Amino acid sequence: MSEEDPSRLDNEIELLTAIYPDQAIYTPKSRELKFIQEHATLQLRIPDTYPESGLPDVLGATDSSRHDIRTQTKTAIQALNLPEGEEALDAIISAFQQVVLDRLETSSIGSAKSTKSVKGTKDVDPNTKKTVIIWLHHLLNTNKRKLCLSPPFSGITKPGYPGVLIYSGPAAAVNAHVNELKAQNWSAFQVRFEEEVEWRFAHGEGVREVESMADVESTGQGQKQKEEFLKAVGIK
Numbered sequence: 001m002s003e004e005d006p007s008r009l010d011n012e013i014e015l016l017t018a019i020y021p022d023q024a025i026y027t028p029k030s031r032e033l034k035f036i037q038e039h040a041t042l043q044l045r046i047p048d049t050y051p052e053s054g055l056p057d058v059l060g061a062t063d064s065s066r067h068d069i070r071t072q073t074k075t076a077i078q079a080l081n082l083p084e085g086e087e088a089l090d091a092i093i094s095a096f097q098q099v100v101l102d103r104l105e106t107s108s109i110g111s112a113k114s115t116k117s118v119k120g121t122k123d124v125d126p127n128t129k130k131t132v133i134i135w136l137h138h139l140l141n142t143n144k145r146k147l148c149l150s151p152p153f154s155g156i157t158k159p160g161y162p163g164v165l166i167y168s169g170p171a172a173a174v175n176a177h178v179n180e181l182k183a184q185n186w187s188a189f190q191v192r193f194e195e196e197v198e199w200r201f202a203h204g205e206g207v208r209e210v211e212s213m214a215d216v217e218s219t220g221q222g223q224k225q226k227e228e229f230l231k232a233v234g235i236k
Contacts, residue, residue: 094188139163
């Protein structure tokens with residue numbers, strides 16, 4: 001194992017616990033990571049060689065009703081086709097969250113909630129405005145970056161690790177663009193904020209690409225908008 005591996009893992013764990021301060025718990029001695037979300041639990045064992053080679057093993061996975069969902073979680077992770085040699089914990093957690101969400105949406109309660117999802121294609125009042133914040137495991141591919149910059153409304157994109165997208169404009173147009181992005185092959189794709197409200201950006205109209213989280217934070221206008229962003233990306 002190279003000397004850089006421990007620092008890479010340490011940095012990844014530090015970022016992960018910043019994103020999920022009360023949900024991600026790492027035990028260095030056993031190299032086990034536990035993630036808890038509303039009673040749903042994911043437990044991973046991290047190989048000594050990770051992240052240089054090998055991927056974390058799923059030791060356990062249960063939904064909020066304590067049902068065993070290890071098989072579904074492993075299948076979801078395999079579908080990501082995660083490359084060895086890259087940090088993958090956030091993508092794995094995202095896959096687990098999606099499995100838990102899918103199970104909720106198949107229940108009667110979850111089905112009622114799912115009508116509010118951006119997946120819906122029902123008619124939307126043309127005067128309705130909407131803002132979404134999307135969290136990506138990474139945004140590196142040139143074509144994907146161009147696609148993220150393409151919509152005819154306002155927003156901000158931050159490429160790299162992690163990728164962050166903020167869009168604000170007519171609800172129907174925002175929904176259509178989010179659905180178009182979801183159809184791409186992402187390692188992880190999470191809509192972390194979604195409200196029928198219009199945000200204003202310091203750069204004005206159009207979608208602008210910035211370099212860092214600090215740049216994203218500084219391009220917004222108003223304290224409430226800033227707080228919603230920090231909460232969505234797990235910084236506050």
